[in-house]
Amino acid sequence: MATSHRPVDAAFADRIAFVTGDGVTAVDAPDSLLDGVPETVRLVGGPAGTDAVEPHVVDGRLFHHGDERRGFLAADATLADVAAAAPQDTAVETVEPSYTDAFNYYVHAAGNDD
Numbered sequence: 809m810a811t812s813h814r815p816v817d818a819a820f821a822d823r824i825a826f827v828t829g830d831g832v833t834a835v836d837a838p839d840s841l842l843d844g845v846p847e848t849v850r851l852v853g854g855p856a857g858t859d860a861v862e863p864h865v866v867d868g869r870l871f872h873h874g875d876e877r878r879g880f881l882a883a884d885a886t887l888a889d890v891a892a893a894a895p896q897d898t899a900v901e902t903v904e905p906s907y908t909d910a911f912n913y914y915v916h917a918a919g920n921d922d
Contacts, residue, residue, distance in 0.1 A: 818838050821838055823836065823837055823838075824836065824837075824910075826841075826910075826914035826915050827915075828915055833914045833915065834914040841914070842904075842905050842907070845880065845905040845909055846880040846882075847880065847881040848879070848880055848902060848903050849865065849878065849879055849880070849887065849890050849900065849902055850876060850878050850899075850900070850901055851878075851894055851900050852875060852877075852898065852899045853875055853899055854894065854896060854897040854898030855896075855897075855898075857895055858895070860893040861877075861879070861890055861893045863885075863893075864882055864893060865880055865885070866881070866882055866913070866917045867880075867916075867917040871916070880909075887900065
C-alpha cells in the first residue's frame with residue numbers, strides 16, 4: 809500500500825481509492841475508475857468567463873489549468889450545448905479522461921466535495 813497525490817503514480821497501482829472528508833468515494837482498478845468518469849470536455853482559449861457553460865457540466869464545475877478548463881458532461885447535456893454556451897473563440901472538444909480528471913470527478917465533482 810502507498811499513498812500519493814501524483815497522477816503519474818496511478819499507472820503503477822493495482823487499485824486506487826479516492827478519499828474525501830466524508831470517506832472513500834471510489835475504489836477500483838485504474839482503468840475501471842477511468843471508465844467510470846463521465847464524458848470529459850475540454851475548453852481551450854477564449855476569455856475566462858465560463859458561467860454559461862457550468863449548467864452543462866457535472867456539479868456545475870470546471871477545473872482550470874492554464875488556459876484549459878475541463879469538466880464532465882452532465883447527463884442531460886451535449887457537446888453542442890457546451891460549445892454554444894462557451895465564450896467566443898473558445899475551442900471545445902471531448903477528450904479521454906486523465907487520472908487528474910478521475911481525481912477531480914471522484915473527489916470534487918458529483919457532490920463528493922462536501
